[in-house]
Amino acid sequence: MSAPVRVAIVGGGIAGVGLALGLKDHAHLDVKLFESARAFGEIGAGVSFGANAVRAITGLGMGEPYAALADHTPDPWRDIWFEWRHSDDARLLGTSRAPGVGQSSVHRADFLDALATRLPMGMTQFNKRATRIEHGADSARVHFADGTDHEADIVIASDGIKSNLRDDVLRGLGQAPVAPRFTGTCAYRGMIESDRLRRAFEAAGVDTHLIDVPQMILGLDAHILSFPVKQGRLINVVAFVSDRSDANPQWPTGQSWVREASRREMLEAFAHWGVAARTLLKCIDTPTHWALHELAQLHGYVHGRLALIGDAAHAMLPHQGAGAGQGLEDAYFFAQLLADPAIARERLPELLAAYDAVRRPRACRVQQTSWEAGELYELRDPRVGDEDALLGHTLETRFDWIWNHDLDAEVATARARIDASTKVEADRTV
């Protein structure tokens, strides 16, 4: 028996834990997950997944815990992803439908907890902050802030938007480092007890349909989304405000990206909005304020035996609800291909090259269209502007290409690339 292939995953967010779960049952792999925090942790907000992400979740073996926790749009609106409404009077602009999936979402902390309990004992090490990587001929060594290190045959960095390992990849590719950049958009986030919101809507004369069905309310330089989580007991709300006055907005160095905010401050940002939006926001007692950052599209995700996945590779604006989904697609890709002992043992460089060639164009496109979606929602799309009918029509089908993506076709393409490079090599040695 040859020694197992050593896989090191750095960062235990949704992407890293998802990958670890997808790899945990293979005897030919020795998987270790390194997390910088003392424990797994996610925030108490909702995260929604498109059909593509739900397929990745299922393929990674997380379908059962996901189904147990997930909220979906109730019947008879089950297929609805979002209804799009105008900020003035909440008039309906259009409806995006995702047949069979609708709006599928979970409470982040509950989901990560459920996943983490399924990881085998001993796979995860906490308090391990990766600081740098050292490349060997057929391996890589991760160094941690506590002075320890770990050698692996492949290192997968899922350490988020502030990744410590990303610059190593870029340096290796002869590229300049890429730091997260402030997008000019900030978001107020909060959760509301749905019973409370129902009473508030009834008192204000707002249709309570807007509680049960996911909503996006659109206005100039701002938009608000809401959808139910925790089996409909809570409503997750995110209210975005964008300042487009500066083409190159800067977030003050050293200032936290997240802070507590007052309800008054949040309401001031939506002072001229209609009764539905304002009633919704008035029910958030203690909003948090998030400065949204993203990454530029990278020119490569791989160097030596190191690959970037998730937000470490392609952090994006959250406007398509697709960021975590892209990380899960990355995880699914690696889980499928590393499951093949022949690839894991002998073709790691080809696998890494295939990952970069196959996954990066899609993730970059999702990044780009996430930004464009924000322009559209906030009535700044140069073609659509604030034309109700065109806006509604454009939004109805805009997301289908993300959701309908064939993950197994990606894996098959990668396999074909790996096989082709294997054949070239064999021909060369004949």
Ligand SMILES: Cc1cc2nc3c(=O)[nH]c(=O)nc-3n(C[C@H](O)[C@H](O)[C@H](O)COP(=O)(O)OP(=O)(O)OC[C@H]3O[C@@H](n4cnc5c(N)ncnc54)[C@H](O)[C@@H]3O)c2cc1C
């Ligand atoms: C307001 C908002 C709403 C969003 N809504 C959605 C949505 O509805 N749907 C969706 O798909 N996406 C959404 N996203 C995007 C989504 O949150 C991210 O894409 C996703 O959480 C990224 O997961 P990740 O595992 O790649 O990174 P992270 O969640 O950032 O995890 C990184 C992990 O690595 C650890 N770590 C960091 N540095 C180190 C280190 N040096 N060494 C070891 N460990 C380290 C961290 O502690 C953390 O556990 C949203 C984002 C925002 C801001």
